[in-house]
Amino acid sequence: MVSQIGLFALVLALITALSQAVLPLWGSYKNNNTLMLTARPLANLQALFLTLSFVMLVVAFIQDDFSLKYVAYNSNTTLPLMYKISAVWAAHEGSLLLWVLLLSWWGFLIAVFSKSIPDEMVAKILAVMGLVGVGFLSFVLFTSNPFEVLNNIPAEGRDLNPLLQDIGLILHPPLLYMGYVGFSVSFAFAIAAMLSGQLDASWARWSRPWTTIAWAFLTIGIALGSWWAYYELGWGGWWFWDPVENASFMPWLSGTALIHSFAVVEKRGAFKAWTVLLAIITFSLCLMGTFLVRSGVLTSVHAFAADPGRGVFILIFLTAVIGSSLLLYSYRANQIKAISSFKLISRDNFLLVNNILLMVLMASILLGTLYPLMIDAMGMGKLSVGAPYFNAIFVPLSLPLAALIGIGVFIRWRDDSLKRIFFEVKYYLLISIILGVVWSLIYPQWYLVASIALSIAIWIFLTSISRLFNKKRLANNSRAKYGVTLAHIGVAVFIVGATLTSLYSVEKDVHLKVGESYQMAGFDFKFVKMDRKAERNYLSNEGEIEVYKNKKLYKTLYPQKRSYQNQQMPMTEAGIDAGFFADIFVAMGEDLKDGSWTIRLQYKPFVRWLWLGGLLMTFGGILAAADKRFFKFAKMAKIKLDEGADK
Amino acid sequence: MKKLIPFVLFMILMLLLYIGLSLDPKEVPSPFINKPAPEFATYDLYKNDIKISKQKMLGQVWLLNVFASWCYSCRAEHQVITEFTKNHQTVVIGLNYKDATEDAKEWLKQYGNPYDFVAVDKDGDIGIEYGVYGVPETFIIDKKGIVRHKNIGPVNRDSLQQTIIPLVKKLEAE
Numbered sequence: 125m126v127s128q129i130g131l132f133a134l135v136l137a138l139i140t141a142l143s144q145a146v147l148p149l150w151g152s153y154k155n156n157n158t159l160m161l162t163a164r165p166l167a168n169l170q171a172l173f174l175t176l177s178f179v180m181l182v183v184a185f186i187q188d189d190f191s192l193k194y195v196a197y198n199s200n201t202t203l204p205l206m207y208k209i210s211a212v213w214a215a216h217e218g219s220l221l222l223w224v225l226l227l228s229w230w231g232f233l234i235a236v237f238s239k240s241i242p243d244e245m246v247a248k249i250l251a252v253m254g255l256v257g258v259g260f261l262s263f264v265l266f267t268s269n270p271f272e273v274l275n276n277i278p279a280e281g282r283d284l285n286p287l288l289q290d291i292g293l294i295l296h297p298p299l300l301y302m303g304y305v306g307f308s309v310s311f312a313f314a315i316a317a318m319l320s321g322q323l324d325a326s327w328a329r330w331s332r333p334w335t336t337i338a339w340a341f342l343t344i345g346i347a348l349g350s351w352w353a354y355y356e357l358g359w360g361g362w363w364f365w366d367p368v369e370n371a372s373f374m375p376w377l378s379g380t381a382l383i384h385s386f387a388v389v390e391k392r393g394a395f396k397a398w399t400v401l402l403a404i405i406t407f408s409l410c411l412m413g414t415f416l417v418r419s420g421v422l423t424s425v426h427a428f429a430a431d432p433g434r435g436v437f438i439l440i441f442l443t444a445v446i447g448s449s450l451l452l453y454s455y456r457a458n459q460i461k462a463i464s465s466f467k468l469i470s471r472d473n474f475l476l477v478n479n480i481l482l483m484v485l486m487a488s489i490l491l492g493t494l495y496p497l498m499i500d501a502m503g504m505g506k507l508s509v510g511a512p513y514f515n516a517i518f519v520p521l522s523l524p525l526a527a528l529i530g531i532g533v534f535i536r537w538r539d540d541s542l543k544r545i546f547f548e549v550k551y552y553l554l555i556s557i558i559l560g561v562v563w564s565l566i567y568p569q570w571y572l573v574a575s576i577a578l579s580i581a582i583w584i585f586l587t588s589i590s591r592l593f594n595k596k597r598l599a600n601n602s603r604a605k606y607g608v609t610l611a612h613i614g615v616a617v618f619i620v621g622a623t624l625t626s627l628y629s630v631e632k633d634v635h636l637k638v639g640e641s642y643q644m645a646g647f648d649f650k651f652v653k654m655d656r657k658a659e660r661n662y663l664s665n666e667g668e669i670e671v672y673k674n675k676k677l678y679k680t681l682y683p684q685k686r687s688y689q690n691q692q693m694p695m696t697e698a699g700i701d702a703g704f705f706a707d708i709f710v711a712m713g714e715d716l717k718d719g720s721w722t723i724r725l726q727y728k729p730f731v732r733w734l735w736l737g738g739l740l741m742t743f744g745g746i747l748a749a750a751d752k753r754f755f756k757f758a759k760m761a762k763i764k765l766d767e768g769a770d771k
Numbered sequence: 772m773k774k775l776i777p778f779v780l781f782m783i784l785m786l787l788l789y790i791g792l793s794l795d796p797k798e799v800p801s802p803f804i805n806k807p808a809p810e811f812a813t814y815d816l817y818k819n820d821i822k823i824s825k826q827k828m829l830g831q832v833w834l835l836n837v838f839a840s841w842c843y844s845c846r847a848e849h850q851v852i853t854e855f856t857k858n859h860q861t862v863v864i865g866l867n868y869k870d871a872t873e874d875a876k877e878w879l880k881q882y883g884n885p886y887d888f889v890a891v892d893k894d895g896d897i898g899i900e901y902g903v904y905g906v907p908e909t910f911i912i913d914k915k916g917i918v919r920h921k922n923i924g925p926v927n928r929d930s931l932q933q934t935i936i937p938l939v940k941k942l943e944a945e
Contacts, residue, residue, distance in 0.1 A: 401777060408781070412788075421791040435792045443785045450778035457774045494787065501790040 130180030131271040137173035138261040144254030148247035160247035164235040171232035200283035202661040217270035248316035259441040292352030300345030306338025311407035328389035333749040340745030347738025365514040371413030378406040381482040397457040408446040530587040556583035577623040584616040604751035611744025618737025624730040637720040645727035648672040662688040803918040809900035816889035833862040835910040840878035842906040848925035853885040
């Protein structure tokens with residue numbers, strides 16, 4: 125019963141999405157107000173149907189309804205309730221349903237919060253969103269139906285992959301998807317603006333807060349994914365340049381470029397064509413990410429069930445949506461005239477450099493990710509592109525980009541002089557370099573890159589903070605300014621974390637018998653004992669490791685090796701002492717059967733700062749999107765509208 | 772025209788991804804092809820006193836089929852392997868990879884035992900020697916003990932008819 129309702133709601137959602145794609149657009153073409161006004165109710169209806177469908181799948185999981193293939197393959201009666209719920213998006217079919225659900229929610233939010241935008245524009249925006257929805261809903265219904273029933277109902281489900289039985293699964297995919305899908309909003313705004321030939325400052329002002337929020341979601345989604353990989357995979361790494369990670373990082377880079385170029389469009393009326401292109405590219409990267417993850421064209425640690433048939437579907441959809449958008453762009457972009465001019469030393473130009481660096485970075489990562497595919501396609505053999513390539517391009521491109529932040533916040537629009545900027549920032553520059561070099565000298569081994577990176581981090585921090593004190597009273601600063609400051613400080617914090625963790629982590633694989641100790645990074649690790657524990661759906665070997673600092677007990681860690689009932693692969697659950705300045709990370713390796721175990725010990729300085737940086741960027745983004753001027757603008761438009769009604 | 776550049780680049784990218792769909796990134800050519808098969812010596816799952824080793828197999832063409840009771844896709848493959856052993860005299864050794872003895876016996880009881888021998892590889896050491904990174908995998912080894920083919924993933928009827936049987940016939944005639 126539950127599954128029938130779910131499937132039926134899904135079909136209704138497809139019909140609604142189809143109407144949402146066609147009717148308002150037809151209305152705007154025919155200048156028919158009634159048809160245009162169907163956009164909002166249809167968007168609401170689509171969200172309603174999809175929510176219903178999704179809730180039905182959740183209910184099926186909670187009720188252990190193994191008549192559904194998807195439930196039987198990904199759940200189990202012994203699974204704790206919260207994992208039963210999050211198992212809904214643990215595999216292909218359900219995660220796609222989550223994708224379209226979130227897409228419909230974004231549509232709903234636009235329908236609600238678009239009072240300030242002309243109806244014709246809303247009609248076009250929601251029509252584009254509807255079109256994207258049609259693509260994904262047909263994808264779900266025709267290739268990946270989560271409500272598919274089994275003829276022989278199994279008594280027990282196959283269980284959720286133990287790697288996924290974790291808080292990370294509850295948070296990471298929905299937040300990441302909110303970001304991915306959120307960029308469909310910027311895309312829809314851009315297409316709508318191109319269709320009506322109305323690429324102006326007001327378009328930027330409407331689109332900007334949505335884009336920034338999507339970006340904030342993507343940021344926190346990626347940060348959470350990194351944090352999850354760190355503690356769950358048991359390797360202590362935080363970024364692996366895996367194709368699937370790259371697939372989320374590329375739209376992030378392009379989205380970062382987009383939120384910056386929007387500033388130029390809104391404030392200066394320049395970069396309009398470029399910004400539209402960025403909006404299209406960002407969304408196409410989101411779609412391509414979905415393709416890469418779901419089709420299995422690249423090998424990845426995210427070993428999802430790959431299916432080329434599904435790949436073909438996404439590829440056709442991607443080609444149709446993005447191909448036609450780029451054709452529309454090539455037709456429209458020639459008609460866009462820049463109304464402003466700017467000099468070499470100006471904020472306009474610095475943001476252009478920011479955009480170029482970000483896009484070069486993105487393109488290099490795209491090249492590295494697809495290179496194995498290219499070589500294979502040309503029949504030139506098999507190879508893989510690993511971390512050395514990505515690090516080699518990432519560090520030299522991202523550090524100058526970060527360094528520019530410090531000047532970027534000081535430089536004036538249109539025209540400025542280096543002399544004036546230098547006069548303003550010279551003390552910050554000096555202090556940053558001194559502090560950065562001193563900081564890097566504390567460590568046993570000195571690296572030039574540490575001095576540079578730490579100086580840049582301090583430089584960003586000082587210049588960002590100082591901007592807040594420009595006004596006489598702190599309260600005079602807008603939310604946008606606080607948001608920008610917070611996000612940039614997030615970048616600084618991230619740089620500190622990435623630099624120090626990468627350069628100064630200590631790692632050792634040791635063989636220890638119970639009772640033995642090992643000394644590393646100023647700590648004594650004592651292997652006290654092993655315990656066997658039975659939990660609800662797994663057995664675990666739990667080690668007890670006492671960590672001593674200066675002969676005093678500092679912490680006791682309990683790393684586990686788990687074996688789940690329905691899976692063969694043992695799982696490593698690391699024991700982590702999370703600290704603001706360093707993590708101590710202990711993972712059990714192999715039982716050597718002679719009373720000793722291999723144990724991996726790691727000391728990771730400042731590793732938390734990576735995710736703290738991501739968190740600050742996220743909050744910064746949200747704060748900036750909540751700036752009063754976006755609301756003020758909405759209010760003004762409403763007053764205008766009311767006045768019009770009076771006459 | 773300049774504005775068409777993004778479109779053209781995008782289309783090239785899509786073409787590349789389309790070609791990519793027909794390729795299998797997991798199919799890494801084995802470095803063992805045309806090299807001597809790694810030496811190993813172990814015992815039979817049912818009879819501990821029967822020793823199985825590469826040396827003993829010299830002089831005949833044989834198949835090494837890596838399987839495990841915990842391996843889901845082995846079940847489908849098992850029917851195909853069973854069919855093959857019914858119709859062909861070629862020796863097939865099952866390499867029981869990282870498995871518990873009782874589980875393996877139970878599994879073979881349930882699905883049938885087509886193997887001439889079941890070589891036990893409890894700790895996966897032999898698997899490592901043979902570069903096994905996914906179960907099932909099947910190796911064809913010739914009379915001189917040289918690996919001539921590696922089938923990654925389950926053997927299906929197509930790969931059996933088109934690749935394995937012709938190759939085995941050819942090698943047996945050599």
